[in-house]
Amino acid sequence: MKTVYFNGKVYLGKGEFTEGFVVEDNKFVKTGSSEEVLLEAKDADLYDLEGKTVIAGINDSHGHLIGLAKTYREVYLMGVESIDDAIEKGKKFIIDNPDSKVINGMGWNSDFFKRGEIRNLTRDDLDKISTELPVIFRRACFHMLTANTKAIEMSGITRATVIQGGDFDYEKGQFFENAQFPVLELISEPTNKEMVEIIKKAMDGCLSQGITTIQINDCTTSGERKAVMNAYKTLFETENNLMRIRHQVNLKDTDEFADFLEKEKKDPTFNTLMQDIGPMKLFKDGSLGARSALVNDEYADSPGNTGIAALTVEEADVFLKFAHDNDMQVVTHVIGDRAFNEMANSYAKYTGEENPLRWGLIHTQLSGREELDLLTKYNIPTLVQPIFLRADIPNVKKAVSEKLQSTSYAFGTMVKEGVHLSLSTDTPIEPVDPFANIYWAVTRKAPEDKEAFYPEHCMSVEDAVDAYTIESAYIEFKEDFKGRIKEGYLADFIVLDKDIFTIDKLDIPSIKVLMTVLDGNVVYKRD
Ligand SMILES: [Zn+2]
Structure with a gap:
């Protein structure tokens, strides 16, 4: 099947736009002006983009899809403004979910x-x-x-x-x-059938927001590993119109990782372009909100407290040696500057300065100049969530020195310095909405705030789009065939109702996706 898309504003890469492209089966086979692509019109379907902006499909590089899915079997009460509203939401949930026990x-x-x-x-x-x-x-x-x-x-x-x-x-x-x-205890864990249903709902929600791939840390401790991996196996064997996923796997010890490599990693269901097994996921420290992120200097508002090491250097070595010996990629949760520093140096013992297995750091929120330099010195990619700034700015101001604040959440600076940085939301910690996330990456301020939080670390819109597409594919080792509108690449793309590259930055969160195409198929269309 062949479709010619023409008369659009198609983003190819920094500063480069064209009007159309041709999709044959699941790949882009040509890009060019409307006139050029319409040369392929014979035996093809034609699609007039009506001047709309088109970018590659969004690839969220770190989240918890099962966590998002579980919100579909709960009454979502975040932000309710009164007791009556909470009661109304509960009543509505019963009507919408008549089988709930x-x-x-x-x-x-x-x-x-x-x-x-x-x-x-x-x-x-x-x-x-x-x-x-x-x-x-x-x-x-x-x-x-x-x-x-x-x-x-x-x-x-x-x-x-x-x-x-x-x-x-x-x-x-x-x-x-x-x-x-x-x-x-009255709340039961979802059955396999329920899990498949709610993950499918969560995926439909993602596709409607332009997300064609999500890299997920759903596989955690042993109990959950079985249930979660079985649900994803059933899902991909029985359902259509799904999104692409890549598993970031967190297990309790190296024996369990060895078992995982023998079982799930070799299972053909987990070795496709729709679903595959990605890196080992580790946790180095806690969170900023709980003041448990591992920091160099004690918290300003919690004297004597420097956070907790969820993994000591010695404990990390055991996992890293295993990953190195088994050619596994690693991504680690680091939020405090000390966690960042220790983990980057732990990585370097195994990866040298090239880091061929692309061991990455997730979050990298608090950082001094020294930590930022480690990223370029050891070629370490980062997987970051600018939307965290929404809740974190007041928190960071209370918790750490101005000096540390000034080099923290330094995402734009990382990009300028050549770090491979990809964007994500850590859903359900934050809404999976890519446009709210891009908004925070490029503005670093709430709409009502006069001043941005260290605006020198803002990303450009083009960098943010690239980070959500090309760089997210890079962290999957797929940048040669995914994440761009380019001949030979997978035909994953989205049509936007507004031009993200020219509208006022304040309007970015209002952008709606008109159509999502994944693997050459229309998987979402806004009515
Ligand atoms: Zn996470």
């Missing part, structure tokens, strides 16, 4: 309530949603939940129950810390 909500926070009573949810509030079904609404902090009467009954908790490390208010149906666990 437990109504599980996540993310409410009374600090964001703007109307009605400003207080934590109670049992009585949730009884208004249902008295027949258990309703469990977790607060955004995860340190508290509220349960309705039915859920409390089913959990077996009575006024007399004592729970180590936890507390509860029986009358109000509020459970704190460990007291949440007996209630949370």
Whole structure:
């Protein structure tokens, strides 16, 4: 099958545009002016792009698709502005999901309530949603939940129950810390069939936002490994119109990695252009919000605290040696400057200055000049999430010195210095929306803010688009056939309703995808 796309504004690479291209089967076979591509019109379908901007399909280089998928079986309560809104969302969920046996909500926070009573949810509030079904609404902090009467009954908790490390208010149906666990046990893990369904829904959502590939860390500890990998196996064996995925794999020790290399890695289902096995994923430190990211100097607002090493240098060596001996790529979560520094130096022991296996660092949020230099010295790619700045700017200002702030989240600078930097959202930590993410990469400020956070680290729009396409393909070793609109490359592309290269940067988050094409097939069309 052949289709000629013409009369568009087609982005080929920095400063380079053309009007059209020809797709044959799953590849671009020609690019050029409308006149040039229409020479191929014989026996081809014609598609008038009507002057719209076209870029390669978005490739999100790090997220948790199963985490995003699970939000489809929960009541999404992030940002609800009143108790009544939370109740309404619960009622609507029951109507939309008539088979649900437990109504599980996540993310409410009374600090964001703007109307009605400003207080934590109670049992009585949730009884208004249902008295027949258990309703469990977790607060955004995860340190508290509220349960309705039915859920409390089913959990077996009575006024007399004592729970180590936890507390509860029986009358109000509020459970704190460990007291949440007996209630949370009512929420079952999804079955294989449910997992396939919700991952498919999550994929449809991604495709509608122009994301044609996502590199995911869903395979974690051993229990989850089996369930998750089985779900992806079933999904790709039974469903169509899927997106491309690459697994970033986190397992408990090198024995389990050896087992994984023997099993999943050799399974043909996980060795296609739609789904394959990527790097070993490691965690070096914690998070900035919890002040558990590993830093060189103590936190300004947490004296004596320099965070935690989830992996010591010695522990990292065990994994890295295994990866090196087995030709595996590695990507590691580093958020603090010390975590960044230690991991880059750990890598260098095995990769030298060339880093042929493209061992990369995910997040790289806090960094001094010394850390930034390690990226170029050891040729280390980064997988970053500019959209984190939305929540992090106030946090960083409280937590670390101005000197460290001034060289942190230095994504534009990394690109200028030649680092292979790819963009991602870490979904469901942040919405998977690529345009909100690009907005933060190029502005580093909220729309209402006067000043950007160290604007010298802003990326250009072209760099951000390249980072989301070409560079995400680079971290997959696929830059020679994926991530560009170019002859011989996979035909993954998206048509936008506005020209991302010329509109006001403030309008970037409002961009909508009109059409998503993956492997030459239309997989999403906006009506
Ligand atoms: Zn992550």
